[in-house]
Amino acid sequence: MQLVDGYFAKYAHSTFPLTPGHEIAGEIDRVDDLVTKGGRFNEGDLVVVVGGWGDGTCRLCQKGDTHICVHGRWPGFGPYGGYSEYLPVPEK
Numbered sequence: 803m804q805l806v807d808g809y810f811a812k813y814a815h816s817t818f819p820l821t822p823g824h825e826i827a828g829e830i831d832r833v834d835d836l837v838t839k840g841g842r843f844n845e846g847d848l849v850v851v852v853g854g855w856g857d858g859t860c861r862l863c864q865k866g867d868t869h870i871c872v873h874g875r876w877p878g879f880g881p882y883g884g885y886s887e888y889l890p891v892p893e894k
């Protein structure tokens with residue numbers, strides 16, 4: 803498995819425990835402080851989770867290239883991944 807073998811080491815800082823899965827689709831189970839109350843997402847909505855959660859502050863993020871932010875995070879390279887039953891996901 804490439805993830806365990808360190809193939810992505812130069813792209814992501816994997817931490818353990820690790821739950822794989824970075825291409826994610828699912829249903830919103832609960833809306834909490836990661837999502838704007840009364841916003842566009844509601845419990846029960848079907849969603850696709852786009853990885854590459856940038857820091858939002860660098861030049862790349864400001865251009866919309868959050869997927870290549872050097873401080874970005876990807877689900878599936880740490881404790882939360884697509885194979886989890888539940889996954890906290892920021893709204894943006």
Ligand SMILES: [Zn+2]
Pocket residue numbers: 856857858859860861862863864868871872873874
């Ligand atoms: Zn950034």
